[in-house]
Amino acid sequence: MESAVKRIGxxxxxxxxxxxxxxxxxxxxxxxxxxxxxxxxxxxWAGLIAGDICPMNSGSVSRIINRGGTILYTARSDxxxxxxxxxxxxxxxxxxxxxxxxxxxxDGTFRGAQDLSRFGVSVVGVPGTIDNDIVCTDYTIGFDTAxxxxxxxxxxxxxxMQSHERCxxxxxxxxxxxxxxxxxxxxxxxxxxxxxxxxxxxxxHVAEKIRAARLGGKTNFMIVVAExxxxxxxxxxxxxxxxxLDPRVTIxxxxxxxxxPTAKDRVLATRMGYEAVRVLAEGMTNRVICVRDDQIxxxxxxxxxAMKKTLNAEEFEVMTVMTGV
Numbered sequence: 001m002e003s004a005v006k007r008i009g010x011x012x013x014x015x016x017x018x019x020x021x022x023x024x025x026x027x028x029x030x031x032x033x034x035x036x037x038x039x040x041x042x043x044x045w046a047g048l049i050a051g052d053i054c055p056m057n058s059g060s061v062s063r064i065i066n067r068g069g070t071i072l073y074t075a076r077s078d079x080x081x082x083x084x085x086x087x088x089x090x091x092x093x094x095x096x097x098x099x100x101x102x103x104x105x106x107d108g109t110f111r112g113a114q115d116l117s118r119f120g121v122s123v124v125g126v127p128g129t130i131d132n133d134i135v136c137t138d139y140t141i142g143f144d145t146a147x148x149x150x151x152x153x154x155x156x157x158x159x160x161m162q163s164h165e166r167c168x169x170x171x172x173x174x175x176x177x178x179x180x181x182x183x184x185x186x187x188x189x190x191x192x193x194x195x196x197x198x199x200x201x202x203x204x205h206v207a208e209k210i211r212a213a214r215l216g217g218k219t220n221f222m223i224v225v226a227e228x229x230x231x232x233x234x235x236x237x238x239x240x241x242x243x244x245l246d247p248r249v250t251i252x253x254x255x256x257x258x259x260x261p262t263a264k265d266r267v268l269a270t271r272m273g274y275e276a277v278r279v280l281a282e283g284m285t286n287r288v289i290c291v292r293d294d295q296i297x298x299x300x301x302x303x304x305x306a307m308k309k310t311l312n313a314e315e316f317e318v319m320t321v322m323t324g325v
Contacts, residue, residue, distance in 0.1 A: 003282070005034075005280050005281050006037060007036065008031060009038075009053070009100075010041065010104070011042075011048060012024070012109075013074055013075075013108070013112060014105040015105070015106060016074050016257055017129050017257060018068040018069075018260070018261040019128065020269065021071055022266045022269035023104050023126050023270070023272055023273040024064065024072060024104070025061040025273070026273025027102050027273040028057065029061070030273065030277040030278065032057070034277065040054040043072075045077040045085075045089060046075045046080065047072075047073075048089045049089050050092075053096065067260070068258045080112060090116060090119035093116075093121050099280070101116065101122070102276045102277070103125050103126070105126075105128055106127070106134065107133060110125040110301060110304070110305060111305065113125050114301050123286060124279050124285070124287050124289065126272045126289050127288070127290070128269070129143075130142040131175045131179065132179040132180060133174075133175065133179060134304075135306075135308060137290035138293070141269045142261070143265075146173070146257065150170075150184045150256055153250075153252055154184065158220070161222065162220045164220075165219040165220050167221040167222075168222050168247065169223045169232045169239070169247050169248070170222065170223070170224055170250045170251075171226075171231075172225070173227055175228055178195025178198075180256075181224050182311060183315070186319050186322065188222060189322060190323060192205055192210070193223075194230050195311065198229075202235070206238070207242060209323050210223075210243060210245075211243075223235060232251055268291060275289050286302070287299065287300065
């Protein structure tokens, strides 16, 4: 059956995550396969308000799957947060003849799509954030690449920490969520892992873990800190003051958001981008594309954003048992 959708726009908003380009490529190629024209919107919601667009075709996305970042650029927009800005964006969609928008990004991106939908614009969200904090999906694009980058960096740091018998404090990204820190901490066998979901207690979460490790014969220690849990610099100062160690603090920062995406991120991003176009082509709107039990599904955007996501209980229990010993 021929789709009533003739032209769609694709944008990336907020932060960038490795694998976003794979999702863009999937959206463009799937749209072409369904005889739907695809327009790239540069610089996110701000670009939509301004009408900053570029044509998208098979040639323009032929080699982007192996690149990090986003070829459409990304920016935050204070104007779009207002009803007036959202109305401008909706009017741009009408002017360009867009039958729908595929928005790739995190929680803020989806809330922007939710706002835009109230002006009659069909929207589908694709989760792309290294924080893995989108409540309705098990997995977000970029998480695997960011985790592997952090693990590689920490493995390198451990080599020198072992040689010098020192303590290392490493801060990873994640905004207000501890999913990345927990996952990385388990992967590297950290001495302690601090996550924002559990209120920080230096004696309980750091000092006791380091003492247990030292009494067990270890002479070097790795502390992984989620940026939303505590300041790695402050944790380092407390370790020096209360335990007499001379820790080295490393803040990985935006290095985790770049680099060539892993195969997992490329494949899941491609599957999500494909599903986003299929959903629009079938006349559905206000949906979020999700991964659940390795299956690609879609849920209502209002329902999805109302859900509550918690840390994986089993993973947290494993981390608790493994740290400090």
